[in-house]
Amino acid sequence: MSDVNSRASLPDGIRFAFGTLTVLPVTVTRWDREAARAGMLCAPLAGLVVGLCAAALGGALTLLGAGPLLAAVASVAVPAALTRGLHLDGLADVADGLGSGKPAEDALRIMKQSDIGPFGVVTLVLSLFAQVAVLAQLYGESWARGAIAAAVAAVTARLALTLASRAGVPPARPEGLGAAVAGTVGPRAALLAGVAVVGVTAGVSLPGAVAVVLGCGAAELLLRRCVRRFGGVTGDVFGALAEVAATAALIALAL
Template identity: 65%
Template sequence: MRTGIHGLRFAFGTLSVLRVRVERWDRPTAGRAMLCAPLVGLVLGAAAAGAGALAAWRGGGLLGAVAALSVLAGLTRGLHLDGLADVADGLGSGKPAEDALRIMKQSDIGPFGVLTLVLVLLAQTAALAGQFDVSPWRGALAVLTAAVTARCALAWGCLRSVPAARPGGLGAMVAGTVPLAGALAVTAVSALALAATSDPLPPVAVVVGTCCAGLLLRRCVRRFDGITGDVLGAMAETAATAALVLLAIA
C-alpha cells in the first residue's frame, strides 16, 4: 500500500499543478505512477467537467467547452499541449532522429506545432460544445471521459517494450516501466468505471482514444527511436481528441 501511495503522489506531482510531496523519484515508482495516471485524469476531469457544466448552464455549450478545456490546461500547466506541439514540430521537420529531438527540446514552437495545436483545440472545442448543447451532464461526462482516456494512454507509452529516445528527462524516467498486463488492467478498469454511468459510448471512447494514441506511439518510436516526455503528452492529447470526436459523431 505504501508503494502505491508513493506512485500516486508521483502521478499527481508530475501530471498536475496540485501541490503533492513526492518522496520517491525512481523508475519503479514512476511505473506505478503511470498506472495511477487515470486517477489523476478523474480528479482533474471532474474539476473541469464541473466548470464546463456551470458555464454551459449559464452561457451555452461553446462557453462550457472553453471553460472545461481552460481548466484542464491550467491544472496541467499546459504540459500535454506543449508536448503535442513539440512532437508535431519534430515529426514535421523531416530531419534525422537526433536533429528532430533537438528541435523538440527547444523552447519555441514552430509552424507545425502551431497548426497542430490550433486544429486539435478547435476539434476538442467543437466536439465538447456539441455535447454541452445536448445537456450540461452530457458535456461533463464527455470532459471526464476525455481526461481519463488521455491518462490511460500514458501507461501504453511506458510499456516495457518501448525504449527512451534519449537518456535524460521524464521520458527516460518512465520509459519501459509498465507491464502489458498493467496497461490492459488500468484501461479496462477505466472503461468499466465509465460504464457505470449507463451510457455505452464512454467505454468505447476509452478504447478508441487509446488505440489512436497507440498509432502515434508507433510512429514516434520509429521516427525518434523511442519516447520522450513530449511524446507522452502528444499521446494524451491524441487520445482525448479521438475520444471526444467519437462521442460527438456517435
C-alpha cells in the first residue's frame, strides 16, 4: 500500500482525476491528500478527453449531414454521460441551497436531499439551453468552430476545479469529495496550471483562450459566493463550478 506521506506520481494524479471526474474505467490506486493534489492538477487533462469526445461526436454528426442543433445536443450530452450527470446535479443542488435563503447548515442539508427544487430545475434548464444554443450557433458556422468550443468548455470546466482546490479554500463538510480535495493545490501550482491551459488553448484558438479566462472568472465568483454562504466547498459546489465555467466559456465564444 502506498505511503500516504509520499509524493504522488503523475500516473497517480491521472488515475485520480479520471477516476473521480469521469466514468471512464480507471482504478484509483491512491486516495490521500497527495493523490488528490496531483489529481486536481490533472483535472484539465480529464476535461480535454471529455471535450474531445464531445467534439468528435458533434463534429461527426455535422459532417454526416446532421443539423447544428442535433450536433449541439450531442456535444452537451457527452460530458453529462461521462460524468453520470454529477456536475449537473451539483449545479441544481447549489442553486437550491443558495436560493433557499436558509442558514448554512440548513442549506447544506437541502443540497444533500435527493430531490431537486424549483431553483435547481430553472437553473438546469437555462444552463443546458444556453450551452445548446451557443454550440448550435457555432456548429452552424462550421463544424470546426463547434468542435473547438465543445473541447474548450470541457477543459475550462475542469480547470475551474483545479483553481477551486487551491489552499485557502476550506471544505464545508468534514467528509465527501469536497473535503478530500479542498486546499490540496498550492496557489503557485494552481496559477501555473491556469497559465499552461490558457497558453495551450491560445495556440489553437485565441478566442478560446479568452473564453477559458472568462469561464474561470465566472466560476471564481460563484466559488466566493459559496464559501461565504456555506462556509466552504462540497462535491456539489465543485459540480456547479464546472457547469458555470463551461457555460460562461461558451457564451464568451458566442460573443
